[in-house]
Amino acid sequence: MFPFSRGIPPREAIPAQELAAQAAAVLAEQPDDVFQYAPIGNHTGDLALREELAKLHTADPERIFVTNGSLQALDLLAAHLLRDTGPDVYVEAPTYDRAVQIFERHGARVTGIPLRHDGLDLDVLRERLAERTPAFLYVIPDFQNPSGVTTSEDKRRALVGLAEEHGFVIVEDIPYRELRFEGTAPTPLAELSPGGRVLTVGSLSKILSPGLRVGYVIAEPHTVTALAALAEGTYLSPAPLLQAVAARSLAAGLAASNIERAVRFLKPRHDAAVAAVRRHLGEDALIAVPEGGYYVSVHLPVPTDEKTFLAAAKKDGVLLTRGSAFYPGSAAPPAGTVFLRLPFQALTPEEFAAGVERLAAVTARLA
Amino acid sequence: MFPFSRGIPPREAIPAQELAAQAAAVLAEQPDDVFQYAPIGNHTGDLALREELAKLHTADPERIFVTNGSLQALDLLAAHLLRDTGPDVYVEAPTYDRAVQIFERHGARVTGIPLRHDGLDLDVLRERLAERTPAFLYVIPDFQNPSGVTTSEDKRRALVGLAEEHGFVIVEDIPYRELRFEGTAPTPLAELSPGGRVLTVGSLSKILSPGLRVGYVIAEPHTVTALAALAEGTYLSPAPLLQAVAARSLAAGLAASNIERAVRFLKPRHDAAVAAVRRHLGEDALIAVPEGGYYVSVHLPVPTDEKTFLAAAKKDGVLLTRGSAFYPGSAAPPAGTVFLRLPFQALTPEEFAAGVERLAAVTARLA
Numbered sequence: 001m002f003p004f005s006r007g008i009p010p011r012e013a014i015p016a017q018e019l020a021a022q023a024a025a026v027l028a029e030q031p032d033d034v035f036q037y038a039p040i041g042n043h044t045g046d047l048a049l050r051e052e053l054a055k056l057h058t059a060d061p062e063r064i065f066v067t068n069g070s071l072q073a074l075d076l077l078a079a080h081l082l083r084d085t086g087p088d089v090y091v092e093a094p095t096y097d098r099a100v101q102i103f104e105r106h107g108a109r110v111t112g113i114p115l116r117h118d119g120l121d122l123d124v125l126r127e128r129l130a131e132r133t134p135a136f137l138y139v140i141p142d143f144q145n146p147s148g149v150t151t152s153e154d155k156r157r158a159l160v161g162l163a164e165e166h167g168f169v170i171v172e173d174i175p176y177r178e179l180r181f182e183g184t185a186p187t188p189l190a191e192l193s194p195g196g197r198v199l200t201v202g203s204l205s206k207i208l209s210p211g212l213r214v215g216y217v218i219a220e221p222h223t224v225t226a227l228a229a230l231a232e233g234t235y236l237s238p239a240p241l242l243q244a245v246a247a248r249s250l251a252a253g254l255a256a257s258n259i260e261r262a263v264r265f266l267k268p269r270h271d272a273a274v275a276a277v278r279r280h281l282g283e284d285a286l287i288a289v290p291e292g293g294y295y296v297s298v299h300l301p302v303p304t305d306e307k308t309f310l311a312a313a314k315k316d317g318v319l320l321t322r323g324s325a326f327y328p329g330s331a332a333p334p335a336g337t338v339f340l341r342l343p344f345q346a347l348t349p350e351e352f353a354a355g356v357e358r359l360a361a362v363t364a365r366l367a
Numbered sequence: 368m369f370p371f372s373r374g375i376p377p378r379e380a381i382p383a384q385e386l387a388a389q390a391a392a393v394l395a396e397q398p399d400d401v402f403q404y405a406p407i408g409n410h411t412g413d414l415a416l417r418e419e420l421a422k423l424h425t426a427d428p429e430r431i432f433v434t435n436g437s438l439q440a441l442d443l444l445a446a447h448l449l450r451d452t453g454p455d456v457y458v459e460a461p462t463y464d465r466a467v468q469i470f471e472r473h474g475a476r477v478t479g480i481p482l483r484h485d486g487l488d489l490d491v492l493r494e495r496l497a498e499r500t501p502a503f504l505y506v507i508p509d510f511q512n513p514s515g516v517t518t519s520e521d522k523r524r525a526l527v528g529l530a531e532e533h534g535f536v537i538v539e540d541i542p543y544r545e546l547r548f549e550g551t552a553p554t555p556l557a558e559l560s561p562g563g564r565v566l567t568v569g570s571l572s573k574i575l576s577p578g579l580r581v582g583y584v585i586a587e588p589h590t591v592t593a594l595a596a597l598a599e600g601t602y603l604s605p606a607p608l609l610q611a612v613a614a615r616s617l618a619a620g621l622a623a624s625n626i627e628r629a630v631r632f633l634k635p636r637h638d639a640a641v642a643a644v645r646r647h648l649g650e651d652a653l654i655a656v657p658e659g660g661y662y663v664s665v666h667l668p669v670p671t672d673e674k675t676f677l678a679a680a681k682k683d684g685v686l687l688t689r690g691s692a693f694y695p696g697s698a699a700p701p702a703g704t705v706f707l708r709l710p711f712q713a714l715t716p717e718e719f720a721a722g723v724e725r726l727a728a729v730t731a732r733l734a
Contacts, residue, residue, distance in 0.1 A: 016398035
């Protein structure tokens with residue numbers, strides 16, 4: 001079986017032994033704290049953790065709000081941002097399907113703007129903005145899930161320019177940003193618009209550990225306060241133990257060393273995956289050469305519909321996520337193609353190449 | 368200062384050292400599992416934990432759904448139960464204020480039914496039911512927060528009878544149930560109505576550790592599946608580490624031994640608190656003699672309004688939660704009284720007695 005289905009970190013990219021040692025130290029030093037409720041006034045997150053996260057982003061700890069994973073951050077942000085505004089939310093098409101579901105559950109009317117190899121199609125975005133201003137625009141600017149696309153520096157500047165001009169908020173979700181294998185990192189959107197118009201959603205899942213369930217929002221202090229009130233009314237606070245382990249592990253430099261290790265481990269997989277896609281599926285199918293992250297993706301011309309294609313692939317042992325699920329509303333891949341997200345992080349170069357070779361064979365057989 | 372304000376467990380009722388030992392064992396045995404995402408299909412909760420929770424309640428593990436604390440359970444239940452029904456929710460008056468806020472955030476129209484010393488006023492409930500059938504009735508039947516009231520066996524039978532007759536769901540929230548200091552435990556509502564009409568919300572916060580953030584719902588498997596889908600779309604899953612520590616601690620008998628220890632520690636505080644209320648505030652003010660839990664409460668006749676009274680008490684060093692906040696909508700304490708929740712779990716008998724004595728003095732001074 002070739003599982004091209006899930007974006008979970010490989011075991012080699014989680015420093016489990018080192019995290020366990022940090023956790024053991026926390027348990028030895030502060031058992032009374034970590035098994036009790038978080039102290040009052042700590043509902044924006046454990047201060048030591050907020051200080052460490054602030055260091056990662058050269059931000060003020062007052063601007064950090066810690067959540068139970070970054071999905072929960074999106075959930076609270078949607079509740080907050082849609083509370084007093086119209087229901088429109090613009091997203092990349094394709095985009096992270098769970099984010100769209102969360103926005104819709106909060107009553108959003110989600111519109112997909114086509115994503116090109118270097119970011120959103122700005123012409124289409126301008127057309128939509130001429131019609132309606134959204135409450136917010138949601139983007140994953142680095143090695144996007146699912147497409148692997150990185151938004152270029154020029155497009156980042158254009159996006160924050162449009163946000164200022166039309167008066168909407170940008171939510172940038174950057175879980176993969178530190179996992180860069182080549183090229184130069186463009187400027188974070190938040191840095192291009194320091195006035196609070198860009199909210200950043202981060203996560204420790206891909207750089208340290210998903211099991212810690214540490215997500216966070218970087219925002220103006222008044223937004224942090226509002227989000228914390230919502231969180232307190234929903235689940236009180238993230239667990240003190242997990243926050244203490246995360247803080248201590250960051251302070252010990254575990255994220256930095258693990259990022260190095262993960263990049264070293266993943267870069268050969270990335271390089272091999274891109275080469276295999278080119279060889280077996282063709283340069284034209286490739287949406288972008290991802291410069292980092294977990295995903296390479298294609299718009300693959302197929303002689304049938306998506307359902308038939310996925311069933312045929314599955315019969316041949318290739319498990320794929322339904323690509324159309326990444327397109328919100330009426331957005332869709334180009335006619336005659338299916339969108340396929342091909343996570344490379346969990347497969348060896350040989351497994352990945354064999355998988356896409358088989359995909360090519362499925363396509364040929366269906367023709 | 369006399370803090371009559373929070374319902375957090377005293378340090379003596381959390382087995383921190385024993386929990387730390389269980390956590391250390393989990394970290395040594397399965398570091399790879401606990402720092403990774405929870406496995407697919409585990410989003411109703413870690414199976415070992417569900418099995419342990421099921422044992423506590425003589426239930427099937429398929430009927431257990433684990434959440435990040437029981438507030439999160441109420442949040443997901445409200446989303447689920449209000450999705451396809453009218454907006455009415457009936458609650459006890461007074462009731463747990465955070466629950467009401469959660470229901471209202473999900474669009475509920477919350478109506479308070481007066482709570483007597485032995486449970487809901489059934490006459491008033493029947494009147495309301497003649498007008499409208501709610502989506503659900505929310506009750507805290509054991510040593511209620513905030514009142515300390517336990518719903519009698521007769522009233523429990525009447526409640527499930529009314530639920531069957533009118534076709535509404537009962538949500539019973541039982542975080543304190545195991546902390547009984549005297550008398551006999553009435554039958555859980557869910558046992559009186561095994562057909563799935565009663566959903567149970569439980570928590571390890573008061574019997575083992577709040578820091579574990581383990582809440583749970585006991586419901587029919589189809590409800591568990593629906594709640595798990597909502598949870599997966601909001602925060603994926605609770606942290607594997609916390610669930611593993613909880614499972615292992617329950618398997619080691621830590622909850623049972625801690626309940627014994629907590630009851631032994633709290634009973635003298637309870638007895639002294641009830642005696643002090645009788646002595647200083649009078650038998651008539653006492654709403655009920657709580658047979659367990661954390662709270663004794665009064666309807667205290669005062670010669671002024673609540674705000675003035677609380678400010679005067681604070682000036683004298685007595686910190687109180689605003690009692691009217693426990694009354695939803697237009698519900699209110701009896702005319703001429705304020706409702707005061709007096710948590711006794713965190714104060715020594717001497718501190719508690721000194722606190723209520725001072726309250727009596729404040730009342731006299733204001734007259």
